[in-house]
Amino acid sequence: MIYPYIPHTDEDRKQMLDAIGMDSFDDLYKDLSEDLLLGESVPISQGRTEDEVIRMITSIAQRNVKGIPFLGCGCYDHIIPSTVEAIASLPSFVTAYTPYQAEMSQGILQAIYEFQSMVCEITGMDVSNASLYDGANAIVEAASTSLSAKRRSTTILVSPTIHPFSLQVLHTWAMGTNRTITLLPEKNGLCDFSSLEDYLNDDVGSLIVQTPNRYGFLEDYTAIADLVHAKGALFAISSDLLSLGMQKSPAEWGADIAVGDTQSLGLPLAFGGPACGYMAVTKELMRKIPGRIVGASVDGQGRRGYTLTLQAREQHIKREHATSNVCSNQALSALMTTVHLSSLGWSGMEEATKQSYIKAHYLAYHLAQLPGVTLLWDSPFWCEFPLVFSDQKKMRKFIQELRNEGIFAGVRLGALTRDSKDEMVLLVAVTEKRSREELELYLAAARRVMN
Structure with a gap:
């Protein structure tokens, strides 16, 4: 033919x-x-x-504009070792058959088991699942798990500084049900916990927070877990896994649930996806965690083997008793994260975290010296910071002029939140991948535009 x-x-x-x-x-x-x-007939052209x-x-692909990305707000351009693509692209991993049921190969099962082990080690939690679809999905599953763990609870307290997309997904999840999403107040780009006790009551199933938050700031959760637990609720923290090479782990903050996205570990930007959500919990919540869990065991001859365990998904038990309707996981993306972490090791992960921190603060310091822009609030941050412009015209000119020079200057936060207070906020992200030359190019272009 x-x-x-x-x-x-x-x-x-x-x-x-x-x-x-x-x-x-x-x-x-x-x-x-x-x-x-x-x-x-359908008006289609000739074949x-x-x-x-x-x-x-x-020819269509060639229209894409390439440049140096200082973009962030949930999706970051990090260095990815060549081993990630080389191993994850092996035919034994890339298959037309979704790694879905119990007849998965031992290789896939072991890869997922290693992913779970690494997530637990980084977050300090006891049990991890085999991954979820993305960070927003993981936050929703944290909310669902909390309501399941505390009987007759219907309310989820949420920090107003979590990622705007995660907040949208939470509201969608609660729509048309008896679940209530209650936002705590915000102060200077951080969640304001001063009135937390007034919000905690018997209806509250959990408090969900995020650090680094939507502005890139690192939040302080000292004594928050004690307040939440005193009311019988759970404490869930969403974090960028790579940031845990520098800041306290969810376990150190006293969290019951740790969630987030692994995009910063081995997953390229790829036009915004696919991503890979992670979820880890304390031992007490082991039978409440959604999705799949791979466990290690031995066969009749004493040989080590891997199997799906604690399968409380709706395919395996009655729907009303299922922990979630999540039926699969991001196995290939989780594999890429696993290979990435194996290639870096703890020292490499800490070095990537440290370089991102240093380079972001270098750029932030020099940008703050320019007229017409200021750093929003005086809060600690890791690799991302909010730059505030005096008016929108200057902000649009800044973004366009830098783009003309091959630089993506940052993410307009107002375009994501649709909040008037964010209209003149530009989120600038700097990872370990940005070289000194690229930082100087950004600063030189910024000085030409703003001076």
Whole structure:
């Protein structure tokens, strides 16, 4: 055939019709009324050869604008060792069959087990699942787990400084149910815990917070866990895993649930996805954690083996008793994170965290000297900081002029939150991947625009 990607020939179609006792495909729709049927043929162009399609797609791809990214707000450009793609691309890992049921290979199961072990080691928690779809999904599962763990609870307290997309997903999850999402107050870009005790009551299942938060700030949770636990609620912290190379772990803050996204560990920007959510809990919540868990055991001959365990998903038990309707996980993305962490080790992870911190503070210090821009609030941050412009016209000019020089200056926070107080906030992210030369290019362009 000239077009091998067209699946059925006329002879194929005739055989299918003969098999079901019909003369034409129109007979399949004879019971439908005329107003539901398309009167004219679909206006599509003539078919193209495979080579023509490839050339067309290539020409479209060439329109993409490439540059030096200082973008962040949940998706960051970190150094990824070449081992990640090399190992994750092996045919034994990349398969058309979703790693889904118990008949997964021992190799995939072991990779997931190693991922779980690394998440537990970094977060300090006792048990991790096999990953979730992304960080926002993980936050929702933390909320669901909390309500399941505390009977008759219906309310989730949430920090107003979590990622705006996570907040949207939480509201969607609660829509049309008896669940309530209650936001705590915000002060100077941080969650204000001064009135936390007034919000805690018997209806509250958990408090969910995030550090670094949507502004890039590191938050202080001293004594928060004690207040939450005193009311019988759970404490959940969302964190960038890489940031835990520098800041306290969720376990050190007294968290019951640790969630977040592993994008900063082995996953490229890739136009915003795919990502990989993680979720780890204390031993007391082991049977409440959603999704899949891989456990290690030994067979009848004493050989080490891996198997899916504690399967409380709705495919395995009655739906009303299921921990969640999450039925799969991001196995390939989790594998990439596992290979990435294996390549870095603790010292490499700490070095990446440290370099991101130092370079971000270097850029922030020099940008703060420019007229027309200021650093928003005086709070500690890791690799991302909010730059505030005196007016929107200057902000748009700044972003456009730097883009003309091949630099993506940052993320307009107001475009994500739709909040008037964020309209002139530009989130600038600096990772260990940004070289001294790239930082100086950014500063030189910024000085030309703002002076």
